[in-house]
Amino acid sequence: MFLTERKTKGEIMKRMIVHCGVDSIQLALLEEGKLVEYAAERSQKRGLVGSFFKGKVVNVIPGMQAAFVDIGQKKNAFLYIDDLLHPHLEKQPKQKPLITELLKPGHELIVQVVKEGIGNKGARVTTHYSLPGRWLVYMPNAGYVAVSKKIGSEEERLRLKVIGEELRTEEEGLIIRTNAEHAGSEAIQEDLTLLRGRWNTILSKSDTGISPCVLHHDLSMVQRLMRDVYSPETDELIMDSPEQAKEAADFLATMLPGESPNIVKYKKDSPIFDFYGIRQQLEKDFLRKLWLPGGGYLVWDTTEALTVIDVNTGKFTGRDNLEDTVYLTNLEAAREIARLVRLRDTGGIIIVDFIDMNSEEHRAGVLDTLEKSFKGDRTQHHILGWTKLGLLEMTRKRIRNENVVTVSE
Structure with a gap:
């Protein structure tokens, strides 16, 4: 329509x-x-993340417990041993084996890209396969059911877990997504059937394909x-x-x-x-110095190791009380930082230097505001809290290169 x-x-x-x-x-x-x-x-040219390849091991590095796999790209992909073991922790061996016991040069296997190549590094791949659908993520070999933690109702989480256990086979794994809240079992089953068919197609292509070759492109x-x-x-x-x-x-x-x-x-x-x-908004949001609506501003610096964000009061004079002025600026900064991190797709370690606050209540309020503002972010992130130096520390999963604005006509 x-x-x-x-x-x-x-x-x-x-x-x-x-x-x-x-x-x-x-x-x-x-x-x-x-x-x-x-x-x-x-x-x-689509990105590689989520795509499946039939690859060939070209080198095994015992000291790194990793292997390099030719997937037909300019740089060989990196496969760490943890991404080679069983995806369910309870089914992994108690003593981690040497990667040389599991892989040899020339070995062929199906891998899925979980992280784009960055700089001189090739893509990172895994054998913990996952196929996302509308209502669930299908993991053909994981052997468990999990439900999104963003679904707040324990009763609803239990209902969805029961549906997942009833629908899956013993070796299959399912993650019920946030979208599935209040979804019926028929809709979830239709999604599962579609994803099973997609996985079977990948297996069939692998049986006939000559490595290295593409088996499935993500959407x-x-x-x-x-x-x-x-x-x-x-x-x-x-x-x-x-x-x-x-x-x-x-x-x-x-x-x-x-x-x-x-x-x-x-x-x-x-x-x-x-x-x-x-266009106008992007031009403002990707500057190094970013003004907040209330008159304060952020300074945004990205290095190879981490991203540092400095908060300043700028033109914001606020109320008569300096502590309140600082608090209001930091609250506004917390909301804007959550939006900008998502917009820029910033990944890795993120350090925020908020303006110093004397009140523990205010520090807790800024942290709470930041956590609430990140709730809409679909990328995995973890807000660690305040360091001894009074800096806010967090991490966000780096999947692709950070966004660069290239608005075309």
Whole structure:
């Protein structure tokens, strides 16, 4: 279903704006009017993360407990021994074996990319296979069921776990996703059937393919976002390419049969990113010095080892009480840092130098605000808390290279 104007279906919670250029596709995600994600992908070249390959071991390094695997890319992929053992910790040997006991040069195996190559390093791969669907993540050999911790109701978590245990075979593993909250068992079973079929196709291709070769490409950037966060009742997808809009509608019809997707074909004369203010916002959000709405500012420095964010009061004078002024600036900074980390797709170690606070209550309030502001982030992250030097320390999983703005016409 296509629309030239938005359907009246209540307030739009998320707006996905997609610009389809000559050689690239760019995507911006707005939540409640705020830009929270940006990504770009070459039209003819998708990222490797999530894709499956039939690879060949070219070198085994005992001292690193790792192997290098040729998957047909410019650089060989890196396979660590922990990614070679059984995915269920309870089924791993008590004494970790030497990798030379498990792999030899020339050995062929199916691997899945879990991390893009960065700099001089090749991609990182695993044999802990996972195929994400709308409602669950299918792990063909994991042997357990887990439920997303973001589902707060223990009763609902138990219901979903029971459904997962009833549907899986003994060797299969399932992670029930946050999207599955209140979903029926039939919908979950349909998702499982689809993912099982996809895995069987990968196995069949591996049986006949000559290594190194591609067995399965992950979904495109736009399709992944639709799968993970799109809700037809509250969200809107706006695209400036009729062909891509039709592909998106076909994909949604397969993923959410019976639903009426809210897809808008953008037809105005001005570029789509200009019309929605995306270009201007990106230019501000990727600067080294970033102003906060209240007058404070952030200084954002990224090194190979970590990202350091410095918070300053700037023009914000606040109230008569200095401690309150500092606290309000830090609260605003915490909310903005969570948005910018997600937007820039910053990964690795992140250190935030908030303005010094004397009140433990205020420190706890800033930490709580930061944790709540990160709840919408789908990338695995862990907020460790305050160091002895009064710095805020956190980590975020680095899957792809950090975003660089390349907005095209």
